[in-house]
Amino acid sequence: MGISSKFIEHEKKLTIVLGDRFDFSCHSEFRDTYCSLDPDQLEITIDFAKTEYIDSAALGMLLVLRERAGGDGAKIILRSCRPSVQQIMDITHLDRLFKFSN
Amino acid sequence: MKILNAAYLKKYRLPLIASVAVLLVSGLILSPAAALSGLLVLCFWIIMTIRSEQPDAAFKQLCFKNKAERESLDNAVRGLVLGLDAGFTGVAHQMRGELTSIRNLVSDAVKTLQQSFEGLSQQVNMQQAIVNELVSGMKGTEDGQSNKGSFTAFTEHTDEVLRYFIDYVVNLSAGSMNMVGQIDDMSDRMDEVDNLLDDVKAIADQTNLLALNAAIEAARAGDSGRGFAVVADEVRKLSQRSARFNEEIRTVLAAAQENVNDARATVGELASKDMNFALKSKSRVDEMMKHISTVNKKTEAHIAEISDITSCIDSHVGDAVRSLQFEDIVGQLTEFTSGHLGCVESMIQSIDEGIKDLLLSSDDGIDAYIKGLEDVCKRVAALDEATRVKLHNPVSQKNMSEGEVELF
Numbered sequence: 001m002g003i004s005s006k007f008i009e010h011e012k013k014l015t016i017v018l019g020d021r022f023d024f025s026c027h028s029e030f031r032d033t034y035c036s037l038d039p040d041q042l043e044i045t046i047d048f049a050k051t052e053y054i055d056s057a058a059l060g061m062l063l064v065l066r067e068r069a070g071g072d073g074a075k076i077i078l079r080s081c082r083p084s085v086q087q088i089m090d091i092t093h094l095d096r097l098f099k100f101s102n
Numbered sequence: 103m104k105i106l107n108a109a110y111l112k113k114y115r116l117p118l119i120a121s122v123a124v125l126l127v128s129g130l131i132l133s134p135a136a137a138l139s140g141l142l143v144l145c146f147w148i149i150m151t152i153r154s155e156q157p158d159a160a161f162k163q164l165c166f167k168n169k170a171e172r173e174s175l176d177n178a179v180r181g182l183v184l185g186l187d188a189g190f191t192g193v194a195h196q197m198r199g200e201l202t203s204i205r206n207l208v209s210d211a212v213k214t215l216q217q218s219f220e221g222l223s224q225q226v227n228m229q230q231a232i233v234n235e236l237v238s239g240m241k242g243t244e245d246g247q248s249n250k251g252s253f254t255a256f257t258e259h260t261d262e263v264l265r266y267f268i269d270y271v272v273n274l275s276a277g278s279m280n281m282v283g284q285i286d287d288m289s290d291r292m293d294e295v296d297n298l299l300d301d302v303k304a305i306a307d308q309t310n311l312l313a314l315n316a317a318i319e320a321a322r323a324g325d326s327g328r329g330f331a332v333v334a335d336e337v338r339k340l341s342q343r344s345a346r347f348n349e350e351i352r353t354v355l356a357a358a359q360e361n362v363n364d365a366r367a368t369v370g371e372l373a374s375k376d377m378n379f380a381l382k383s384k385s386r387v388d389e390m391m392k393h394i395s396t397v398n399k400k401t402e403a404h405i406a407e408i409s410d411i412t413s414c415i416d417s418h419v420g421d422a423v424r425s426l427q428f429e430d431i432v433g434q435l436t437e438f439t440s441g442h443l444g445c446v447e448s449m450i451q452s453i454d455e456g457i458k459d460l461l462l463s464s465d466d467g468i469d470a471y472i473k474g475l476e477d478v479c480k481r482v483a484a485l486d487e488a489t490r491v492k493l494h495n496p497v498s499q500k501n502m503s504e505g506e507v508e509l510f
Contacts (some may be wrong), residue, residue, distance in 0.1 A: 024370040027286075027370070056374060056377055063275070064279045092380070094272070
């Protein structure tokens with residue numbers, strides 16, 4: 001549980017590591033990781049390695065972040081998605097909006 | 103005359119019966135000419151055996167010096183010819199009758215067969231048409247009209263609805279999360295207002311204190327400070343009112359904060375949907391699509407098989423109908439055989455006449471007798487040649503799968 005983030009300023013890289021659940025209860029925590037920064041200037045990596053469950057609010061949060069980070073020009077990578085999470089991404093067509101990596 | 107006596111017939115009865123049987127059979131199977139030639143050979147053989155039966159010493163006595171012997175031989179030959187004639191006429195009549203009934207039987211059977219084959223062909227084609235109709239009804243996409251009720255269309259529609267619903271949920275969540283962010287921002291602003299209210303309270307407190315000091319100073323001044331004391335009192339009242347206002351605002355603000363938190367919770371609840379429902383529905387629809395596609399493929403394969411079978415049956419029926427032309431061939435053959443029978447009759451007649459001539463001749467020599475028989479043989483051979491030219495076999499084929507049929 002809990003979200004941690006690491007911001008490397010000179011590389012303009014933000015890494016957000018999610019907990020085992022990524023849902024509405026994580027909203028403030030998640031938002032706080034990027035709120036004080038300029039997301040459209042950053043390369044953002046979101047690590048799903050620990051995440052077993054996501055709900056629709058999580059998808060909404062990702063989309064909001066994407067919007068904040070410049071929409072189609074956003075540089076967001078979703079890393080290490082488990083199959084159950086990946087399936088949801090595929091079904092909701094979020095796989096077309098984000099890049100994925102292992 | 104003892105030539106064809108009982109002893110002779112008894113001695114040669116087996117070869118004689120066999121020869122007559124062979125002759126009849128060969129007459130039926132081969133050409134009548136062969137039968138007649140055989141007949142003459144038989145006669146010749148009878149005479150020759152009779153001759154060889156006699157001892158050489160007695161041979162000279164058989165040169166028909168004895169009239170009675172000549173008559174006996176004549177009678178025997180006449181008897182043979184008459185017997186043959188009578189027997190053959192009967193057999194020929196029977197054969198004609200049999201040929202006619204063969205032709206009628208074959209004709210009737212072929213007609214029935216033709217009808218049943220045509221019926222079979224029609225039924226098979228109807229069956230194919232029904233199958234085609236059934237399939238296009240099931241698929242429903244080929245004519246483009248009735249695809250509302252089809253399986254595929256239903257599944258596609260379900261998939262579409264699911265797709266729309268998922269998109270809707272995701273978009274709603276995104277909007278809600280945006281809203282929650284704004285609510286959080288608003289909440290932060292309210293916190294700031296709360297902080298500002300602290301400042302206002304401090305000012306009010308300070309003003310109150312100030313007014314209190316002013317009142318004390320006014321009291322110390324005595325009468326001359328009485329007016330100032332009134333002012334100081336008013337100022338204190340103002341500061342107290344201000345402090346009260348401050349409290350009221352704080353209360354309202356706290357209520358507003360509570361409302362905002364409620365709104366945030368409500369929006370959050372709306373936006374938080376377990377996405378497993380989508381996964382399950384989607385996989386179910388996908389499964390159904392897969393199943394339908396499998397069924398469609400199978401159905402297509404079966405239809406192709408049925409079409410193959412139908413065309414196969416068609417071709418078999420065509421073969422059968424073609425084979426039924428054998429009726430014509432059989433008809434021609436029976437007619438041809440009738441013709442041959444006629445020939446045999448005329449040959450018998452010719453033998454009849456020849457033997458009659460022979461019997462009328464007054465030459466007593468055995469050589470002349472043999473020559474007379476040879477003449478009959480020649481006449482028959484000439485007749486045979488004539489019929490061969492006249493009755494050319496119109497059917498060259500030996501079985502139904504080969505050969506050609508001349509146009510009759």
